[in-house]
Amino acid sequence: MSLTLYGSIPSPYVRRIRILLHDVDFHFEVIDLMNNEDQVKLLKISPVRRIPILKDQDTIIYDSRQIYNYLAKKLSLKALTIHQENLLTFIDEVNDSLVSVRLLNSSGFNDIQNTFMRNQYKRIKDTLRFFEKEITLFELDESDYVQVCLFCLLDWIAYRELVSLEEFKNLENFRNSFSSFERTKKNSPRL
Structure with missing residues:
Protein backbone atom coordinates (compact mmCIF):
# COMPACT_ATOMS: atom_id res chain seq x y z
CA MET A 1 0.00 0.00 0.00
CA SER A 2 1.37 3.42 -0.88
CA LEU A 3 -0.11 5.55 1.89
CA THR A 4 1.74 8.56 3.26
CA LEU A 5 0.43 10.37 6.32
CA TYR A 6 1.71 13.89 6.94
CA GLY A 7 1.49 15.28 10.46
CA SER A 8 3.10 16.09 13.75
CA ILE A 9 3.70 13.55 16.47
CA PRO A 10 1.73 15.26 19.29
CA SER A 11 -1.31 16.26 17.19
CA PRO A 12 -4.46 14.45 18.42
CA TYR A 13 -5.89 14.62 14.89
CA VAL A 14 -2.82 12.93 13.43
CA ARG A 15 -2.54 10.45 16.29
CA ARG A 16 -6.06 9.14 15.71
CA ILE A 17 -5.14 8.29 12.12
CA ARG A 18 -1.83 6.74 13.17
CA ILE A 19 -3.72 4.53 15.63
CA LEU A 20 -6.27 3.65 12.96
CA LEU A 21 -3.44 2.63 10.61
CA HIS A 22 -1.69 0.59 13.30
CA ASP A 23 -1.96 -2.67 11.31
CA VAL A 24 -1.50 -1.07 7.88
CA ASP A 25 1.74 -0.46 6.02
CA PHE A 26 2.11 3.31 5.60
CA HIS A 27 4.80 5.99 5.62
CA PHE A 28 4.59 8.68 8.30
CA GLU A 29 6.09 12.00 7.19
CA VAL A 30 6.68 14.05 10.33
CA ILE A 31 5.85 17.74 9.97
CA ASP A 32 7.05 20.13 12.66
CA LEU A 33 4.61 23.03 12.42
CA MET A 34 7.13 25.36 14.11
CA ASN A 35 9.86 24.60 11.55
CA ASN A 36 10.04 26.94 8.53
CA GLU A 37 11.29 24.21 6.16
CA ASP A 38 8.40 21.95 7.19
CA GLN A 39 6.00 24.87 6.71
CA VAL A 40 7.22 25.19 3.11
CA LYS A 41 6.84 21.42 2.62
CA LEU A 42 3.31 21.57 4.04
CA LEU A 43 2.36 24.55 1.85
CA LYS A 44 3.26 22.49 -1.24
CA ILE A 45 0.61 19.95 -0.20
CA SER A 46 -2.03 22.22 1.31
CA PRO A 47 -2.65 25.97 1.20
CA VAL A 48 -4.37 25.88 4.62
CA ARG A 49 -1.33 24.28 6.34
CA ARG A 50 -3.39 21.94 8.51
CA ILE A 51 -2.62 18.39 9.43
CA PRO A 52 -3.22 15.50 9.04
CA ILE A 53 -2.99 14.96 5.31
CA LEU A 54 -3.13 11.53 3.71
CA LYS A 55 -1.71 10.82 0.28
CA ASP A 56 -2.67 7.62 -1.51
CA GLN A 57 -0.80 7.67 -4.82
CA ASP A 58 -2.39 10.65 -6.65
CA THR A 59 -5.23 11.14 -4.17
CA ILE A 60 -4.79 13.65 -1.36
CA ILE A 61 -7.22 13.77 1.55
CA TYR A 62 -7.35 16.63 4.04
CA ASP A 63 -8.87 16.54 7.53
CA SER A 64 -8.98 13.57 9.87
CA ARG A 65 -12.72 12.97 9.40
CA GLN A 66 -12.37 12.86 5.62
CA ILE A 67 -9.32 10.63 5.99
CA TYR A 68 -11.31 8.23 8.17
CA ASN A 69 -14.18 8.12 5.67
CA TYR A 70 -11.73 7.46 2.84
CA LEU A 71 -9.92 4.73 4.78
CA ALA A 72 -13.20 3.18 5.93
CA LYS A 73 -14.06 2.52 2.29
CA LYS A 74 -10.54 1.51 1.30
CA LEU A 75 -9.97 -0.81 4.28
CA SER A 76 -13.57 -2.06 4.63
CA LEU A 77 -14.07 -0.45 8.05
CA LYS A 78 -17.51 0.26 9.46
CA ALA A 79 -19.06 3.52 8.31
CA LEU A 80 -19.88 5.94 11.10
CA THR A 81 -23.48 6.31 12.23
CA ILE A 82 -25.11 9.73 12.63
CA HIS A 83 -24.72 9.39 16.41
CA GLN A 84 -21.00 8.64 16.01
CA GLU A 85 -20.62 11.57 13.59
CA ASN A 86 -22.25 13.83 16.18
CA LEU A 87 -19.91 12.59 18.91
CA LEU A 88 -16.95 13.24 16.61
CA THR A 89 -18.22 16.76 16.00
CA PHE A 90 -18.22 17.35 19.78
CA ILE A 91 -14.71 15.91 20.12
CA ASP A 92 -13.43 18.00 17.20
CA GLU A 93 -15.01 21.17 18.63
CA VAL A 94 -13.18 20.66 21.92
CA ASN A 95 -9.95 19.93 20.05
CA PHE A 109 -3.25 36.50 24.80
CA ASN A 110 -4.22 34.61 27.94
CA ASP A 111 -6.84 36.96 29.37
CA ILE A 112 -9.61 34.67 30.66
CA GLN A 113 -11.92 37.70 30.75
CA ASN A 114 -11.69 37.93 26.96
CA THR A 115 -15.06 36.89 25.51
CA PHE A 116 -13.49 34.54 22.96
CA MET A 117 -11.34 32.79 25.58
CA ARG A 118 -14.21 32.56 28.06
CA ASN A 119 -16.45 30.99 25.41
CA GLN A 120 -13.76 28.48 24.47
CA TYR A 121 -13.35 27.36 28.08
CA LYS A 122 -17.14 27.07 28.49
CA ARG A 123 -17.36 24.92 25.36
CA ILE A 124 -14.51 22.74 26.57
CA LYS A 125 -15.91 22.18 30.07
CA ASP A 126 -19.52 21.69 28.92
CA THR A 127 -18.49 19.12 26.33
CA LEU A 128 -16.24 17.28 28.77
CA ARG A 129 -19.17 17.15 31.21
CA PHE A 130 -21.30 15.66 28.43
CA PHE A 131 -18.66 12.98 27.74
CA GLU A 132 -18.25 12.31 31.47
CA LYS A 133 -21.81 10.96 31.35
CA GLU A 134 -21.69 9.53 27.83
CA ILE A 135 -18.55 7.47 28.51
CA THR A 136 -20.48 5.28 30.94
CA LEU A 137 -22.40 3.94 27.91
CA PHE A 138 -19.23 2.88 26.06
CA GLU A 139 -17.84 -0.62 26.10
CA LEU A 140 -14.08 -0.23 25.84
CA ASP A 141 -13.05 -1.05 22.26
CA GLU A 142 -9.66 -0.08 20.82
CA SER A 143 -10.99 -0.39 17.26
CA ASP A 144 -13.92 2.01 17.81
CA TYR A 145 -12.94 5.20 15.98
CA VAL A 146 -14.97 7.49 18.24
CA GLN A 147 -13.24 6.03 21.29
CA VAL A 148 -9.85 6.42 19.59
CA CYS A 149 -10.63 10.10 18.93
CA LEU A 150 -11.89 10.71 22.46
CA PHE A 151 -8.80 9.04 23.89
CA CYS A 152 -6.51 11.14 21.67
CA LEU A 153 -8.25 14.30 22.84
CA LEU A 154 -8.04 13.38 26.53
CA ASP A 155 -4.45 12.22 26.31
CA TRP A 156 -3.45 15.40 24.44
CA ILE A 157 -5.16 17.50 27.14
CA ALA A 158 -3.11 15.64 29.78
CA TYR A 159 0.11 15.75 27.73
CA ARG A 160 -0.12 19.49 27.09
CA GLU A 161 -1.62 20.23 30.54
CA LEU A 162 -4.32 22.33 28.88
CA VAL A 163 -7.17 21.95 31.37
CA SER A 164 -7.62 19.94 34.50
CA LEU A 165 -9.38 16.61 34.08
CA GLU A 166 -9.58 16.12 37.85
CA GLU A 167 -13.37 16.51 38.01
CA PHE A 168 -13.87 14.00 35.19
CA LYS A 169 -13.21 10.67 36.90
CA ASN A 170 -14.97 8.56 34.25
CA LEU A 171 -12.96 10.19 31.48
CA GLU A 172 -9.72 9.74 33.41
CA ASN A 173 -10.54 6.05 33.96
CA PHE A 174 -11.32 5.69 30.26
CA ARG A 175 -8.03 7.40 29.29
CA ASN A 176 -6.03 5.21 31.66
CA SER A 177 -7.67 2.02 30.36
CA PHE A 178 -7.34 3.00 26.71
CA SER A 179 -3.68 3.91 27.14
CA SER A 180 -2.89 0.28 27.91
CA PHE A 181 -3.56 -0.82 24.31
CA GLU A 182 -0.45 -1.50 22.23
CA ARG A 183 -1.58 0.74 19.36
CA THR A 184 -2.00 3.72 21.67
CA LYS A 185 1.33 3.10 23.39
CA LYS A 186 3.20 2.93 20.06
CA ASN A 187 1.71 6.25 18.95
CA SER A 188 2.23 8.24 22.13
CA PRO A 189 3.51 11.82 21.80
CA ARG A 190 5.69 11.05 24.83
CA LEU A 191 8.01 8.73 22.86
Whole structure:
Protein backbone atom coordinates (compact mmCIF):
# COMPACT_ATOMS: atom_id res chain seq x y z
CA MET A 1 0.00 0.00 0.00
CA SER A 2 1.37 3.42 -0.88
CA LEU A 3 -0.11 5.55 1.89
CA THR A 4 1.74 8.56 3.26
CA LEU A 5 0.43 10.37 6.32
CA TYR A 6 1.71 13.89 6.94
CA GLY A 7 1.49 15.28 10.46
CA SER A 8 3.10 16.09 13.75
CA ILE A 9 3.70 13.55 16.47
CA PRO A 10 1.73 15.26 19.29
CA SER A 11 -1.31 16.26 17.19
CA PRO A 12 -4.46 14.45 18.42
CA TYR A 13 -5.89 14.62 14.89
CA VAL A 14 -2.82 12.93 13.43
CA ARG A 15 -2.54 10.45 16.29
CA ARG A 16 -6.06 9.14 15.71
CA ILE A 17 -5.14 8.29 12.12
CA ARG A 18 -1.83 6.74 13.17
CA ILE A 19 -3.72 4.53 15.63
CA LEU A 20 -6.27 3.65 12.96
CA LEU A 21 -3.44 2.63 10.61
CA HIS A 22 -1.69 0.59 13.30
CA ASP A 23 -1.96 -2.67 11.31
CA VAL A 24 -1.50 -1.07 7.88
CA ASP A 25 1.74 -0.46 6.02
CA PHE A 26 2.11 3.31 5.60
CA HIS A 27 4.80 5.99 5.62
CA PHE A 28 4.59 8.68 8.30
CA GLU A 29 6.09 12.00 7.19
CA VAL A 30 6.68 14.05 10.33
CA ILE A 31 5.85 17.74 9.97
CA ASP A 32 7.05 20.13 12.66
CA LEU A 33 4.61 23.03 12.42
CA MET A 34 7.13 25.36 14.11
CA ASN A 35 9.86 24.60 11.55
CA ASN A 36 10.04 26.94 8.53
CA GLU A 37 11.29 24.21 6.16
CA ASP A 38 8.40 21.95 7.19
CA GLN A 39 6.00 24.87 6.71
CA VAL A 40 7.22 25.19 3.11
CA LYS A 41 6.84 21.42 2.62
CA LEU A 42 3.31 21.57 4.04
CA LEU A 43 2.36 24.55 1.85
CA LYS A 44 3.26 22.49 -1.24
CA ILE A 45 0.61 19.95 -0.20
CA SER A 46 -2.03 22.22 1.31
CA PRO A 47 -2.65 25.97 1.20
CA VAL A 48 -4.37 25.88 4.62
CA ARG A 49 -1.33 24.28 6.34
CA ARG A 50 -3.39 21.94 8.51
CA ILE A 51 -2.62 18.39 9.43
CA PRO A 52 -3.22 15.50 9.04
CA ILE A 53 -2.99 14.96 5.31
CA LEU A 54 -3.13 11.53 3.71
CA LYS A 55 -1.71 10.82 0.28
CA ASP A 56 -2.67 7.62 -1.51
CA GLN A 57 -0.80 7.67 -4.82
CA ASP A 58 -2.39 10.65 -6.65
CA THR A 59 -5.23 11.14 -4.17
CA ILE A 60 -4.79 13.65 -1.36
CA ILE A 61 -7.22 13.77 1.55
CA TYR A 62 -7.35 16.63 4.04
CA ASP A 63 -8.87 16.54 7.53
CA SER A 64 -8.98 13.57 9.87
CA ARG A 65 -12.72 12.97 9.40
CA GLN A 66 -12.37 12.86 5.62
CA ILE A 67 -9.32 10.63 5.99
CA TYR A 68 -11.31 8.23 8.17
CA ASN A 69 -14.18 8.12 5.67
CA TYR A 70 -11.73 7.46 2.84
CA LEU A 71 -9.92 4.73 4.78
CA ALA A 72 -13.20 3.18 5.93
CA LYS A 73 -14.06 2.52 2.29
CA LYS A 74 -10.54 1.51 1.30
CA LEU A 75 -9.97 -0.81 4.28
CA SER A 76 -13.57 -2.06 4.63
CA LEU A 77 -14.07 -0.45 8.05
CA LYS A 78 -17.51 0.26 9.46
CA ALA A 79 -19.06 3.52 8.31
CA LEU A 80 -19.88 5.94 11.10
CA THR A 81 -23.48 6.31 12.23
CA ILE A 82 -25.11 9.73 12.63
CA HIS A 83 -24.72 9.39 16.41
CA GLN A 84 -21.00 8.64 16.01
CA GLU A 85 -20.62 11.57 13.59
CA ASN A 86 -22.25 13.83 16.18
CA LEU A 87 -19.91 12.59 18.91
CA LEU A 88 -16.95 13.24 16.61
CA THR A 89 -18.22 16.76 16.00
CA PHE A 90 -18.22 17.35 19.78
CA ILE A 91 -14.71 15.91 20.12
CA ASP A 92 -13.43 18.00 17.20
CA GLU A 93 -15.01 21.17 18.63
CA VAL A 94 -13.18 20.66 21.92
CA ASN A 95 -9.95 19.93 20.05
CA ASP A 96 -10.34 23.09 17.97
CA SER A 97 -11.13 25.19 21.05
CA LEU A 98 -8.08 23.84 22.86
CA VAL A 99 -5.84 24.51 19.86
CA SER A 100 -7.13 28.10 19.73
CA VAL A 101 -6.61 28.60 23.47
CA ARG A 102 -3.12 27.08 23.32
CA LEU A 103 -2.08 29.27 20.39
CA LEU A 104 -3.50 32.40 22.03
CA ASN A 105 -1.79 31.59 25.33
CA SER A 106 1.55 30.99 23.64
CA SER A 107 1.14 34.35 21.86
CA GLY A 108 0.54 36.18 25.13
CA PHE A 109 -3.25 36.50 24.80
CA ASN A 110 -4.22 34.61 27.94
CA ASP A 111 -6.84 36.96 29.37
CA ILE A 112 -9.61 34.67 30.66
CA GLN A 113 -11.92 37.70 30.75
CA ASN A 114 -11.69 37.93 26.96
CA THR A 115 -15.06 36.89 25.51
CA PHE A 116 -13.49 34.54 22.96
CA MET A 117 -11.34 32.79 25.58
CA ARG A 118 -14.21 32.56 28.06
CA ASN A 119 -16.45 30.99 25.41
CA GLN A 120 -13.76 28.48 24.47
CA TYR A 121 -13.35 27.36 28.08
CA LYS A 122 -17.14 27.07 28.49
CA ARG A 123 -17.36 24.92 25.36
CA ILE A 124 -14.51 22.74 26.57
CA LYS A 125 -15.91 22.18 30.07
CA ASP A 126 -19.52 21.69 28.92
CA THR A 127 -18.49 19.12 26.33
CA LEU A 128 -16.24 17.28 28.77
CA ARG A 129 -19.17 17.15 31.21
CA PHE A 130 -21.30 15.66 28.43
CA PHE A 131 -18.66 12.98 27.74
CA GLU A 132 -18.25 12.31 31.47
CA LYS A 133 -21.81 10.96 31.35
CA GLU A 134 -21.69 9.53 27.83
CA ILE A 135 -18.55 7.47 28.51
CA THR A 136 -20.48 5.28 30.94
CA LEU A 137 -22.40 3.94 27.91
CA PHE A 138 -19.23 2.88 26.06
CA GLU A 139 -17.84 -0.62 26.10
CA LEU A 140 -14.08 -0.23 25.84
CA ASP A 141 -13.05 -1.05 22.26
CA GLU A 142 -9.66 -0.08 20.82
CA SER A 143 -10.99 -0.39 17.26
CA ASP A 144 -13.92 2.01 17.81
CA TYR A 145 -12.94 5.20 15.98
CA VAL A 146 -14.97 7.49 18.24
CA GLN A 147 -13.24 6.03 21.29
CA VAL A 148 -9.85 6.42 19.59
CA CYS A 149 -10.63 10.10 18.93
CA LEU A 150 -11.89 10.71 22.46
CA PHE A 151 -8.80 9.04 23.89
CA CYS A 152 -6.51 11.14 21.67
CA LEU A 153 -8.25 14.30 22.84
CA LEU A 154 -8.04 13.38 26.53
CA ASP A 155 -4.45 12.22 26.31
CA TRP A 156 -3.45 15.40 24.44
CA ILE A 157 -5.16 17.50 27.14
CA ALA A 158 -3.11 15.64 29.78
CA TYR A 159 0.11 15.75 27.73
CA ARG A 160 -0.12 19.49 27.09
CA GLU A 161 -1.62 20.23 30.54
CA LEU A 162 -4.32 22.33 28.88
CA VAL A 163 -7.17 21.95 31.37
CA SER A 164 -7.62 19.94 34.50
CA LEU A 165 -9.38 16.61 34.08
CA GLU A 166 -9.58 16.12 37.85
CA GLU A 167 -13.37 16.51 38.01
CA PHE A 168 -13.87 14.00 35.19
CA LYS A 169 -13.21 10.67 36.90
CA ASN A 170 -14.97 8.56 34.25
CA LEU A 171 -12.96 10.19 31.48
CA GLU A 172 -9.72 9.74 33.41
CA ASN A 173 -10.54 6.05 33.96
CA PHE A 174 -11.32 5.69 30.26
CA ARG A 175 -8.03 7.40 29.29
CA ASN A 176 -6.03 5.21 31.66
CA SER A 177 -7.67 2.02 30.36
CA PHE A 178 -7.34 3.00 26.71
CA SER A 179 -3.68 3.91 27.14
CA SER A 180 -2.89 0.28 27.91
CA PHE A 181 -3.56 -0.82 24.31
CA GLU A 182 -0.45 -1.50 22.23
CA ARG A 183 -1.58 0.74 19.36
CA THR A 184 -2.00 3.72 21.67
CA LYS A 185 1.33 3.10 23.39
CA LYS A 186 3.20 2.93 20.06
CA ASN A 187 1.71 6.25 18.95
CA SER A 188 2.23 8.24 22.13
CA PRO A 189 3.51 11.82 21.80
CA ARG A 190 5.69 11.05 24.83
CA LEU A 191 8.01 8.73 22.86
